Amino acid sequence: MQAALLESAGAPMVLRDDVEIAEPGPLQVQVRVAYCGVCHSDLTVAQGGLAPMPVVLGHEATGVVERVGEGVTLLAPGDPVVLTPIAPCGRCYWCVRGEPGVCVNASSIATATFTDGTTGLSRGGAPVYRGLAVGAFAEYVLTSETGAIKVPADVPLDIACVLGCAVQTGVGAVLNTARVEPGATVLVLGLGGIGLSVVQGARVAGAAQIIASDPVAQRRATAERFGATTTIDPTNEDVVAATMALTEVGADYAFEAAGRAALVNVGLDATRAGGTTVCVGAPPIDENITIAPAVLFTAQEKKLLGCLLGSSNSLLEVPRLLSLWRAGRLDLEALITTRRPLSEINEAFDDLAAARGVRTVISL
Ligand SMILES: NC(=O)c1ccc[n+]([C@@H]2O[C@H](COP(=O)([O-])OP(=O)(O)OC[C@H]3O[C@@H](n4cnc5c(N)ncnc54)[C@H](O)[C@@H]3O)[C@@H](O)[C@H]2O)c1
Ligand SMILES: [Zn+2]
């Protein structure tokens, strides 16, 4: 099959037409990819060499089931699906506790393999890795049965792909990870596909104030359209002071969605005593968080939460988000500003790095 291969960190991706994909094994499905959004996590992996190589990136995708393996009951050939990076097993310690986002049997984002170490992909007899546990900048994806969520036939796949990562992550961070309540005050740091989805999630949750910060004017304008009540340009305004002025006591919730560790401290400083900061962004591997003095964190009962894919159970989350979209309460269309064929994948990464537009969707 054809796939965009990243062969070394920092290099451009190369289109190859000789990548082999295995037949689906037990409880696996093969999906013909239709569309895939480009997420900053792909860029972080590509630049930082955070996956074994060669690797197929792309993890925000839709497609149509082509073949099913033994024992598959949830899906059949011809089913339109949204792919998800975390395919919950439903049986492990975390799944049964209702924390499927950290399912121990989901395909590993870190190793870019299934849990048994296989990838189902190869080239010239050598393994090819499935980036961010999907690998959808390719004609086909092999995934677990729960890694592809069936959607109704009338759902436009070129729009629904953003549910795969950005919207599950951003809205899930609000509804599942933080559990924002009506009337809350929310600060969002970074307004890419993820942060703008946090803004929409905060509106769905009934937040009274949604303060949104990003240096890019176009993204602040989109945030206003999505429900931000105030926008801040952090390059010429002090975000903590502005949040204090607007909320009097500090925000109830802050979401770091830019992928910069230093902004986690901005969130901690801008939230009230007892407030919650959620780390949604994925900073480069060499960045750390220091909380000083630690005793103030204790005494002020501040809360700091990690967040993977919005703590979502995708089998529940994808249909729920589609219902919100159908009800006009979630705008997926406006997140997508550019469309490109797979042959322009490197240009799409350049746009992402330069924060041009919001989401690019690649058609396969
Ligand atoms: N936790 C998860 O499961 C998960 C899932 C998907 C993406 N991510 C991560 O979320 C982050 C955002 O992803 P994205 O695709 O939206 O990226 P993006 O590049 O589209 O958006 C990042 C935004 O942050 C803004 N920004 C940069 N510096 C800032 C500052 N000082 N203050 C405010 N805003 C600032 C940029 O202008 C940009 O608009 C990335 O780190 C990505 O890896 C995490
Ligand atoms: Zn992503």
Ligand SMILES: [Zn+2]
């Ligand atoms: Zn599990």
